[in-house]
Amino acid sequence: MEQQKALIIGAGIGGLLSAAKLAQRKNMEVEVLERMSFAGGRFTQHEHDGYQIPTGAVHMIPHGRKGPFANLILGKKNRGGLELGNQGVELLPTNHFACQIKNGEFRSAKSKFGILPWFSKKDSINLIHVLSKRANEPWINEKEDGRTWLKRYLSEEFIDFLESFSNFAISLKFDQMPASTVVKILQNSFWSDRPSIPKGGCKGIIDGLRKDLRENGAKVKLSQEITDILPGSSEEETKHNRFCVGVRRRGREEKTWIGTDSIIHNGGHQNLLKVLSNDFEISTNIKNQIRNTQAVGGIGFCFALDEKIPVRSSGVTMLPDLERVGGYVIPTFTEPSLAPEGKHLMITHQFVPDASIKSEINKGRDELYEAIPWLSDYGKEICVHSYHRNWPCNRAPQGAELPMDVGIEGIRLVGDGVKGHGWMMVEGIASNIPSVVNQIR
Numbered sequence: 342m343e344q345q346k347a348l349i350i351g352a353g354i355g356g357l358l359s360a361a362k363l364a365q366r367k368n369m370e371v372e373v374l375e376r377m378s379f380a381g382g383r384f385t386q387h388e389h390d391g392y393q394i395p396t397g398a399v400h401m402i403p404h405g406r407k408g409p410f411a412n413l414i415l416g417k418k419n420r421g422g423l424e425l426g427n428q429g430v431e432l433l434p435t436n437h438f439a440c441q442i443k444n445g446e447f448r449s450a451k452s453k454f455g456i457l458p459w460f461s462k463k464d465s466i467n468l469i470h471v472l473s474k475r476a477n478e479p480w481i482n483e484k485e486d487g488r489t490w491l492k493r494y495l496s497e498e499f500i501d502f503l504e505s506f507s508n509f510a511i512s513l514k515f516d517q518m519p520a521s522t523v524v525k526i527l528q529n530s531f532w533s534d535r536p537s538i539p540k541g542g543c544k545g546i547i548d549g550l551r552k553d554l555r556e557n558g559a560k561v562k563l564s565q566e567i568t569d570i571l572p573g574s575s576e577e578e579t580k581h582n583r584f585c586v587g588v589r590r591r592g593r594e595e596k597t598w599i600g601t602d603s604i605i606h607n608g609g610h611q612n613l614l615k616v617l618s619n620d621f622e623i624s625t626n627i628k629n630q631i632r633n634t635q636a637v638g639g640i641g642f643c644f645a646l647d648e649k650i651p652v653r654s655s656g657v658t659m660l661p662d663l664e665r666v667g668g669y670v671i672p673t674f675t676e677p678s679l680a681p682e683g684k685h686l687m688i689t690h691q692f693v694p695d696a697s698i699k700s701e702i703n704k705g706r707d708e709l710y711e712a713i714p715w716l717s718d719y720g721k722e723i724c725v726h727s728y729h730r731n732w733p734c735n736r737a738p739q740g741a742e743l744p745m746d747v748g749i750e751g752i753r754l755v756g757d758g759v760k761g762h763g764w765m766m767v768e769g770i771a772s773n774i775p776s777v778v779n780q781i782r
Contacts, residue, residue: 346370347603348599348603348604351373352377352380352382352607353383354546354767354770357550358550359781360561361425361554364553364558371559372560373562380563384398385547386679390723392643394643401537401766405434405537407533409768413775423550428549430545432540434534434536436675438450440656442659442712443661459502460496461496463496472528476763479762486518487523487524489520490524501661507526508668510690510766512690514692524763542679565590567612570613582602584602605777611734623749637736638727639729640693642722642724643688643724645687646671646720646721650715653674655674656670657670658670666690666691670688671687672686689705693727706722735757736758737758739769755774757770759773759777
């Protein structure tokens with residue numbers, strides 16, 4: 342019997358994780374096609390004068406060794422993990438659970454409970470109610486946004502602190518998300534481990550995944566664009582497969598046809614709709630949901646820092662006093678290889694309330710220099726990157742995730758647009774991978 346074929350479209354972290362899960366089972370021929378000239382998507386890095394500049398992520402695994410991402414990449418195979426520790430993948434804990442700069446004063450906490458003295462006793466007591474509220478699934482009657490709901494239990498000062506992390510991590514404030522999503526995000530964050538930095542940065546994990554894929558016979562091909570997804574019977578050479586996929590090398594006109602029996606799409610719902618043949622039926626409700634979902638925007642600065650900076654923490658430092666910037670992280674206090682010897686790398690993040698990106702970049706820069714008293718003396722801006730509208734393509738706002746199953750047998754979607762309820766960043770991407778792979782298998 343001929344081996345079944347699985348095609349992974351998109352070599353972002355969701356696509357590579359899915360491919361690795363399938364390839365380790367040895368019962369499928371697995372191939373990954375990526376439109377860009379590099380693998381990893383927004384979860385990798387490029388070197389700039391010795392600084393490892395991330396393509397979108399911030400070298401941060403938010404829930405450390407206890408979140409779904411760590412369980413997937415480091416877990417034992419007999420428990421659904423990939424055991425990428427065998428490929429040199431390692432997660433290094435930050436030296437603080439969380440920090441903040443409030444009214445110019447820097448505070449740090451070694452544990453989740455270490456932040457409680459910063460706020461009132463009433464906040465500490467009421468936090469127990471928030472953390473024990475049932476929110477594993479979206480609430481049926483979501484009459485309130487997250488901030489309105491939290492104001493019934495927590496002070497504005499505590500909410501501002503928590504919201505600055507939401508801004509840093511997912512480019513959203515609490516009043517932009519359903520209440521159950523906000524509550525579940527907080528529960529996942531408080532009951533998790535200290536955040537971690539991957540050894541070698543984001544690319545350390547991507548390199549480990551690619552090595553694992555090679556060892557298990559899977560192929561990763563770059564600069565490959567998908568032009569069509571048709572029924573397998575559309576071409577003679579694919580008639581024994583469920584799908585016929587048109588592929589061309591990026592920048593070229595001619596295309597070839599390849600057959601596959603399953604597709605895991607990591608390139609975003611809208612891009613899937615563009616290439617799907619009319620032979621496949623998707624309900625009007627799902628089409629409208631996809632077309633009406635607009636990703637939020639974000640802006641990140643990267644700064645080179647001198648060794649003598651007065652603050653020495655790799656934990657996320659929240660900036661609750663600011664309107665735009667949520668916070669920053671200096672991952673080199675945990676993983677020095679991300680910057681030249683004797684230097685440090687600082688990465689900030691802010692949400693985008695206005696469509697004028699250049700104006701928002703300038704306003705964010707002004708906020709940073711005003712809020713961080715030592716930045717002008719010890720820091721130098723390396724670069725700034727931004728994303729807005731629906732680029733990168735595979736994104737959806739937290740709490741407005743799209744379905745991984747659009748109603749076509751043999752096709753499933755993964756990535757930021759398909760995050761699990763209340764799981765953010767790479768934790769959200771990883772939370773759905775096992776289910777998708779099991780359905781494909």
